[in-house]
Each structure stands twice: as structure tokens, then as C-alpha cells.
Amino acid sequence: MMPGFPILVLIGAPPPPLARFLSTMSGEKGTMYRLKEVREHQSMTSLWIIIHNKVYDVTKFVDEHPGGEEVLLEQAGKNGTESFEDVGHSSDARELMQNYCIGELAAEDRPEQDYPEKRAYTEGAPPEPFSIRRWLLPIIIAIGVALVYRLGVTYFADN
Numbered sequence: 001m002m003p004g005f006p007i008l009v010l011i012g013a014p015p016p017p018l019a020r021f022l023s024t025m026s027g028e029k030g031t032m033y034r035l036k037e038v039r040e041h042q043s044m045t046s047l048w049i050i051i052h053n054k055v056y057d058v059t060k061f062v063d064e065h066p067g068g069e070e071v072l073l074e075q076a077g078k079n080g081t082e083s084f085e086d087v088g089h090s091s092d093a094r095e096l097m098q099n100y101c102i103g104e105l106a107a108e109d110r111p112e113q114d115y116p117e118k119r120a121y122t123e124g125a126p127p128e129p130f131s132i133r134r135w136l137l138p139i140i141i142a143i144g145v146a147l148v149y150r151l152g153v154t155y156f157a158d159n
């Protein structure tokens with residue numbers, strides 16, 4: 001038998017606060033955080049941000065953030081969803097942020113309505129359809145110029 005096994009049997013499952021602490025330490029995604037707890041992480045040494053009701057620990061990312069560290073510090077310990085969306089972060093940024101997600105905001109602390117997603121305007125824009133109207137004027141001008149040229153050449157050739 002494994003040493004320590006009887007102790008494990010005796011202890012059983014850890015009490016809920018300990019279980020929560022352990023899952024927080026292991027970075028389990030399903031961990032719920034209260035707003036009060038997130039507010040405690042608003043410095044360069046521990047920087048958490050809420051975006052779309054998920055909690056991100058961006059302490060290790062702050063130096064690499066292409067938008068600079070000040071903007072992240074401004075939103076530290078807060079709900080940064082609106083600021084995040086107003087910048088129009090790309091799909092790459094949204095994928096990258098998944099690496100820093102440590103859990104979710106507790107239902108009690110969520111805003112009534114989540115702020116809508118705004119993707120970068122350069123992304124996913126459908127290619128402009130071919131429009132004859134856009135080309136009509138240049139074509140008419142080109143034909144006009146060609147006609148005038150042709151008439152001019154004929155006129156000077158005859159004289």
C-alpha cells in the first residue's frame with residue numbers, strides 16, 4: 001500500500017475554501033472570483049483585468065502588450081471590457097488573451113448587460129463587389145478622349 005494512503009482516506013475531500021484555493025493555484029479556468037478579490041490585483045506585481053466577465057491575470061504580459069503598460073494599469077483590478085472593445089482588438093489578440101484567463105467573475109458581480117464585441121474594422125470586411133457604376137464615368141471619359149484624338153488626327157491629316 002502507498003505510504004500516506006490511510007491519511008488520504010481519513011482526510012477525504014478538502015473543505016470547499018481549501019479546494020477553491022487549490023484550484024485557483026492550479027489556474028483552473030472554472031474558478032469564480034468576486035469583484036472585491038479582483039480589485040486587490042491592481043499593481044505591476046499582480047495585475048488582473050475583467051473582460052467579458054472573465055478574469056485575466058496579465059502580470060506576465062504587461063511588458064509585452066503592444067498597446068503599452070499604462071492602459072493595462074489603468075484597467076487593473078477593474079472591468080476593462082469597454083476599453084478593450086473600444087480599441088477594436090484583433091482576433092489574434094483575443095486568442096492570445098486566453099493564455100491569461102484564470103477564471104470567471106462571480107454571477108453576483110456581473111454587469112446587467114455585457115458590452116458588445118467590436119472586432120478590428122480591417123478584419124472580416126467583405127471584399128467590395130465589382131460595381132459598373134464606379135467604372136462608368138472613367139470609361140465614358142476614356143471613350144471621349146479617344147474620339148477627340150481620332151477626330152483631331154483625321155482633321156489634321158486632311159488639311
Ligand code: HEM
Nearest residue numbers: 056058066067071075080083084087089090092093096097
Ligand atoms: C488580456 C488582455 C489584452 C490582450 C491579450 C491585449 C493584446 C493586444 C494586442 C495583441 C494588441 C496589438 C493589436 C491587436 O492585435 O489588436 C493590442 C493593442 C492595444 N491594446 Fe490590448 N490587449 C489586452 C487588453 C487591453 C486593454 C484592457 C486595453 C485598455 C485600453 C488595451 C489597449 C490596447 C491599445 C490602446 C492597443 C494599441 C492599439 C493600436 O495601436 O492601434 N488592451 N493589445
